[in-house]
Amino acid sequence: MNSILIKSGLVAVAVLAGCSTATVPTNPDATRYSIQKDRAPSGSLEISAIPEVIPEQVTRSMAGNRSPYTVFGDTYHVLPTEEGYSESGVASWYGEKFHGHKTSNGEIFDMYKVSAAHKSLPIPSFLKVTNLNNNRSIVVRVNDRGPFHGDRIVDLSYAAALKLGYAKIGTARVQLDAIIVSGMERERILVQKSSPNGEELKLSAPSNKYLQVGAFSELVRAQEVSNRLREMTNRPVFIREVISQSSGVLHRVRIGPVNDETEIRRLTQSLVAADLGSPYTVTD
Secondary structure, three states, X not given: OHHHOOOOHHHHHHHHOOOOOOOOOXXXXXXXXXXXXXXXXXXXXOHHXXXXXXXXXXXXXXXXXXXXXXXXXXXXXXXXXXXXXXEEEEEEEEOOOOOOOEOOOOOEOOOOOOOEEOOOOOOOEEEEEEEOOOOOEEEEEEEEOOOOOOOEEEEXXXXXXXXXXXXXXXXXXXXXXXXXXXXXXXXXXXXXXXXXXXXXXXXXXXXXXXXXXXXXXXXXXXXXXXXHHHOXXXXXXXXXXXEEOOOEEEEEEEEOOOOOHHHHHHHHHHHHHOOOOOOEEEEO
């Protein structure tokens, strides 16, 4: 797997901290990183423990956004806005080699959290990433530059790749769509299951836990998954539609509230066994 992973966009920190057009040494890795070949973490990582990224309105500075910049002899330009950005291509991931080092905007890269490196999107920004091989979708926050290798269009953190189901493979065909949060953004519940006694269940106060099973651009796909879930659990199953004026709709399929850790583990194991993806816990 490691042989097909890229050199991360983290090398761009040196690029973007200097003047408007800068270059980096031929082999910056030789002195910067103690690990020469990237790899996955040595321990296991539970998908349910990976926090979900919630898009929010952003405030940007020059950190990570100097344009143009040059890496390995190639010059890149940062887009003035992410609005309307949509692209499909190959995604890779980066992990332990870069864990604990600064990203292009000065944040610390954490391979156990969801983030992304992109060559031209303004930093920070948010992307909906869909694995075209299995239709899993997640939201990621772009805070780094890269990948500067081959035909890769985005480099996700190890945790993000794990959620999308390609961490063991190394690369995947993905669809990228920009998410812009504006004052017009809103959320609403589309589908909500009744309790066994026929009473309508209401979502409880914040701090309750839910299992997110998937996020889909098409409502019909979200409904298909929801119907399967109702055959497997008596817990409420609902679809939360996130609507942004600029970037469209994302349908999140969730079960809950489920606040018992034992039940969360049991449900997660059942859903994975039923080939319903890799559900993870979110808090609302």
